[in-house]
Amino acid sequence: MKTVRHSEQTLRTALISKNPALVAQYEKLDAAERRLMNEAFQPASGLFAPISLHSQSDWIASHPEPPQDFEQFFSDPTRKTPSPEKHIIYIQCIGSLGNTTVISEEYVKWLKGYCEAFFYGLTVKLLEPVPVSATGCSFRINDNTKNLQIHAGHILKFLKLKKPEDAFCIVGITMIDLYPRDSWNFVFGQASLTDGVGIFSFARYASDFYSSSYQDRVKASQRTSSSGYPVFNYHTPAVTSVLLLRSCKTLTHEIGHIFGLRHCQWLACLMQGSNHLEEADRRPLDLCPICLRKLQCAIGFNIVERYKALVRWIDDESADTPQVTPGHRREEKVNLPKPVEAFKEWKEWIIRCLALVQRQEPSTRSN
Secondary structure: OEEEOOOHHHHHHHHHOOOHHHHHHHHOOOHHHHHHHHHHHOOOOOOOOOEEEOOOOOHHHHOOOOOOOHHHHHHOOOOOOOOOOOOEEEEEEEOOOOOOHHHHHHHHHHHHHHHHHHOOOOEEEEEEEEOHHHHOOOEEEOOOOOOEEEEHHHHHHHHHHHOOOOEEEEEEEEOOEEEOOOOOOOEOEEEEOOOOEEEEEOHHHOOOOOOHHHHHHOEEEEEEOOOOOEEEEOOOOOOOHHHHHHHHHHHHHHHHHHOOOOOOOOOOOOOOOOOOHHHHHHOOOOOOHHHHHHHHHHHOOOHHHHHHHHHHHHHOOHHHOOOOOOOOOHHHOOOOOOOOHHHHHHHHHHHHHHHHHOOOOOOOOOO
């Protein structure tokens, strides 16, 4: 294993900058917030760790790219910032996310609530779910997995046409595997930063994706819809705490890119790139101080209030229990508490961050 460790001065510059205007901007931040962000360049910080590389197949080793510090983010003329006219994150579900209507609806509500806490200060709205046929995308059966795949680029075009006028971005989510072009095996997700659209699949985050039972169940049906588009039978995995955690990671990481955050190469961070599931699982759920400052600059949230909102999302299970609504069969009513067991360690980390931010500094008295 190799550790990517930067000097204290390098991390300080990446966070604060040497540009006098940006230094002054940083010094205007709340002192408690700066105390947390300054942990970025504390060698013995127990909150933010250096990046660890476990193999040559890890992202940084196999995809060399220039790092992005705060000054580069702030000065990027192409990045998009929410405005009063365009301040809503829209989520478009494509196909079902669960094996019943209720489970699918609750799953996307959990993701919505998580995004509202993570991108604190912005509004997140759900669009009505659509079947694959509504997108008109190309599709194929993957030669290796024998699983259904849909064309990511075609989905992006569909989302661009559906993007509401007040949208900062619109992101599609699906449990169907994606491919970007015929020569590629698969892709976890794809986004257009200029258009503010993205499509992300959670299919490969399911524990049974590569199992034979999964392969056997994913086949294109011979039936067709009224439009002549094939009707697909595809596997929707059981909703587990780990699947929810992985979905939350993917969704917020990719939306982070739409804000202009590039892959992080400073510290262990949600915005690190990942080539495979093992590497994705090693990424923390939250941002390092450098990326946190970028996102705060784009949205303008209070860090304490954002952390409290994330803790509330983890703790708030009862509000997400489904109720019978018109159109749902009575037998579909189930007790479906939000599965947050996998978030326990992260909650403890947030509480430690809050303790540092809310710590009362001793006052100084002059005699």
